[in-house]
Amino acid sequence: MTLTSVGKGISDFLRAGGPPKADGPPAGGFRQAMSWLHTWVGLTLGWVLFFIFLTGTVGYFDTEIDRWMQPELPQAQIGLDSTDTAEVLLDRLRVEAPGADRWFLTLPAGRHQPYPGIFWQGASIKAGASATSGELPVNGNTGEPFVARDTGGGQWLYQMHWRLHYLSRTQADIIVGFATMFMLVALITGIIVHKKIFRDFFTFRPGKGQRSWLDAHNVLSVVALPFHLMITYSGLIFMGFSYMPLIVAAHYGVDDEARQQFISEVFDPPGLVAPTGESAPLVPLDDLIAVAEERWGEHRIRSIDIRHPGDSNARIIFYENIERRVSSGGERLMFDGVSGKLLHRVPPATSAAKGARDLFVGLHEGLFAPPVLRWLFFFSGLLGSGMIATGLVLWAVKRRQRMEKTHSLPHLGLRLVEKLNVGTVVGLPIGIAAYFWANRLLPVASVGRADWEVNLMFLAWLMMLVHAACRPNHRAWIEQLAIAGFAFGSLPLLNLLTTDRHLWHSLAVNDWVFVGFDLTVLTVGLMSGWAAWRVWQKRPLIDAGGISIKQGKSAQQLPGEQL
Amino acid sequence: MESMLSSLTEWVLGFGGMGSLCLSMKSHARQIGNLNHWTGWPGLKWLGWSLLAFSIAIVVGVRGWGPGLVSFFGMLSAATLLVIALITYRPRWLVYASLACVAAGPILTGFYVLL
Numbered sequence: 235m236t237l238t239s240v241g242k243g244i245s246d247f248l249r250a251g252g253p254p255k256a257d258g259p260p261a262g263g264f265r266q267a268m269s270w271l272h273t274w275v276g277l278t279l280g281w282v283l284f285f286i287f288l289t290g291t292v293g294y295f296d297t298e299i300d301r302w303m304q305p306e307l308p309q310a311q312i313g314l315d316s317t318d319t320a321e322v323l324l325d326r327l328r329v330e331a332p333g334a335d336r337w338f339l340t341l342p343a344g345r346h347q348p349y350p351g352i353f354w355q356g357a358s359i360k361a362g363a364s365a366t367s368g369e370l371p372v373n374g375n376t377g378e379p380f381v382a383r384d385t386g387g388g389q390w391l392y393q394m395h396w397r398l399h400y401l402s403r404t405q406a407d408i409i410v411g412f413a414t415m416f417m418l419v420a421l422i423t424g425i426i427v428h429k430k431i432f433r434d435f436f437t438f439r440p441g442k443g444q445r446s447w448l449d450a451h452n453v454l455s456v457v458a459l460p461f462h463l464m465i466t467y468s469g470l471i472f473m474g475f476s477y478m479p480l481i482v483a484a485h486y487g488v489d490d491e492a493r494q495q496f497i498s499e500v501f502d503p504p505g506l507v508a509p510t511g512e513s514a515p516l517v518p519l520d521d522l523i524a525v526a527e528e529r530w531g532e533h534r535i536r537s538i539d540i541r542h543p544g545d546s547n548a549r550i551i552f553y554e555n556i557e558r559r560v561s562s563g564g565e566r567l568m569f570d571g572v573s574g575k576l577l578h579r580v581p582p583a584t585s586a587a588k589g590a591r592d593l594f595v596g597l598h599e600g601l602f603a604p605p606v607l608r609w610l611f612f613f614s615g616l617l618g619s620g621m622i623a624t625g626l627v628l629w630a631v632k633r634r635q636r637m638e639k640t641h642s643l644p645h646l647g648l649r650l651v652e653k654l655n656v657g658t659v660v661g662l663p664i665g666i667a668a669y670f671w672a673n674r675l676l677p678v679a680s681v682g683r684a685d686w687e688v689n690l691m692f693l694a695w696l697m698m699l700v701h702a703a704c705r706p707n708h709r710a711w712i713e714q715l716a717i718a719g720f721a722f723g724s725l726p727l728l729n730l731l732t733t734d735r736h737l738w739h740s741l742a743v744n745d746w747v748f749v750g751f752d753l754t755v756l757t758v759g760l761m762s763g764w765a766a767w768r769v770w771q772k773r774p775l776i777d778a779g780g781i782s783i784k785q786g787k788s789a790q791q792l793p794g795e796q797l
Numbered sequence: 798m799e800s801m802l803s804s805l806t807e808w809v810l811g812f813g814g815m816g817s818l819c820l821s822m823k824s825h826a827r828q829i830g831n832l833n834h835w836t837g838w839p840g841l842k843w844l845g846w847s848l849l850a851f852s853i854a855i856v857v858g859v860r861g862w863g864p865g866l867v868s869f870f871g872m873l874s875a876a877t878l879l880v881i882a883l884i885t886y887r888p889r890w891l892v893y894a895s896l897a898c899v900a901a902g903p904i905l906t907g908f909y910v911l912l
Contacts, residue, residue, distance in 0.1 A: 433824070436815075436819040436877075436881050437824070438882075438885045439885075457874050457878055457881070458874040460870045461870065461871070559864075560867065593863075606801065606868075607804075607864070607868050610868070610872065610875060613874070617874065
């Protein structure tokens with residue numbers, strides 16, 4: 235491809251959409267202007283948004299995926315006695331992390347923390363620590379650390395939706411920030427543009443090409459509109475400190491230290507003090523646990539945070555479990571680490587502003603959600619992903635239909651969008667399936683295993699983008715949907731062949747996390763296969779180099795009709 | 798178990814409410830064919846809105862404002878999507894399913910309150 239043809243392609247691309255003469259000038263009124271904005275704000279970062287939405291949606295089951303991806307671990311140890319578990323964890327910390335600045339004990343309080351665990355910072359290697367800082371899941375019954383395969387698990391998959399994995403924190407923040415802002419604009423302009431939001435509330439007209447795609451896009455958007463608005467707005471709130479740094483800077487200053495002071499004032503409990511350097515024995519935790527459980531109820535201590543253990547200024551902070559309220563964060567109790575005296579009772583939110591922020595963060599994360607509600611969050615996230623996917627496809631379908639009417643050839647922009655659509659809407663899920671395949675197939679002892687799982691996910695996605703670029707558009711949809719069908723549908727079989735925790739076993743021992751994972755991927759596989767079959771049925775009669783030639787009504791049926 | 802019953806109740810009330818609202822619309826009543834004696838009847842609109850209001854009252858009463866409203870909107874999305882699927886592909890089933898839900902909603906609520 236020569237440079238001039240690329241240049242021409244780009245100019246065609248812009249002409250086809252830019253404040254275009256063909257679409258009628260946007261001067262035609264407020265709604266047209268909003269319609270133009272909706273189209274272009276939605277398209278520009280649409281594929282990034284699809285990535286953010288889909289990986290975030292999968293993230294509602296992060297802990298469950300973690301567990302599927304470490305099949306060596308036993309069933310959850312939720313409900314162990316708090317006092318015994320804390321003792322076991324403390325013993326383990328004394329072995330692994332002597333001389334540390336901070337010991338952190340995680341109790342198996344519920345879904346988010348199925349196993350006890352420890353975390354430490356600033357340990358002394360000289361005193362025999364295994365590392366200066368570290369994190370270990372610990373078997374609450376034996377006190378031994380769990381040994382399981384190295385994996386990023388559901389956590390990495392979930393963190394991708396704002397960390398974008400390969401990018402630095404700053405780069406990711408900027409991209410995700412713009413994408414989220416675009417999403418919010420797309421939602422608001424979408425509401426303005428949608429003329430018959432109530433009259434067409436229940437309307438879906440299948441088999442009518444562009445009209446059907448618009449209906450599908452509207453239905454997916456309107457049906458879960460409260461969720462879409464909430465998730466987008468709260469996504470912005472989440473990153474407020476990064477996106478509006480000047481507000482903090484104005485009050486605290488611009489250097490890192492000032493910023494740290496702000497963060498610690500907002501998030502740390504009051505009354506933390508520097509160590510004195512004089513050693514003093516740590517108070518036994520039993521009595522403190524009794525005080526906390528008296529106040530919060532049994533098994534409702536989420537974690538115990540010990541600052542400067544063994545110092546005369548040691549402080550111990552107890553965190554309340556978070557499953558009872560929507561807002562993120564629970565109450566905290568701060569004790570003197572030597573005398574065991576209760577020093578502070580810190581409410582979940584220390585100010586109205588913090589309370590509002592915590593509410594949005596809590597809504598976004600959905601950590602409070604019991605199983606049924608968790609599924610609804612997941613389902614709403616899928617609707618959001620579907621909303622973005624249908625919007626992207628609609629953009630292409632509309633232009634292809636117009637192009638067919640005028641018997642012109644598709645311009646570069648249209649072809650690019652069509653290929654990115656297949657390669658992302660189906661290619662990304664295939665990448666996620668590859669992530670799970672890699673988890674089972676990479677040798678357990680291989681070096682950099684966790685990183686390679688993710689690399690394989692992105693390589694698979696890249697391959698799908700290349701595949702989409704090479705194949706006629708309609709063929710690409712069929713083939714990739716079939717690949718997705720196979721990749722997801724056969725995961726339970728792969729699990730059967732590579733572990734002893736297959737579906738029958740999971741059903742027999744009531745291991746609902748494994749049952750849920752296997753059945754969910756099986757369902758996704760079957761639906762992809764079914765979609766592949768439907769698109770195949772509706773393939774255009776003549777299919778040459780991505781140009782479908784109108785043949786009766788069939789050319790109205792567009793790629794991925796049944797997605 | 799208790800939370801399953803309350804989830805089911807919310808879903809049934811949501812489906813009954815959304816189903817009634819859908820059937821109260823003339824454009825959708827036409828999709829039903831010769832069963833449309835009651836469909837398109839404006840009373841259905843009132844019935845639909847009352848069921849939704851009732852559902853909010855129940856869910857907020859049971860779960861509190863925060864989790865209650867989150868659950869309400871989630872359940873309503875799930876119920877509405879099924880209403881749309883039925884009116885598109887099996888319009889008559891929507892009539893039967895809505896009738897069943899309108900009848901079952903108050904009964905389930907009764908169960909829930911009594912238990």
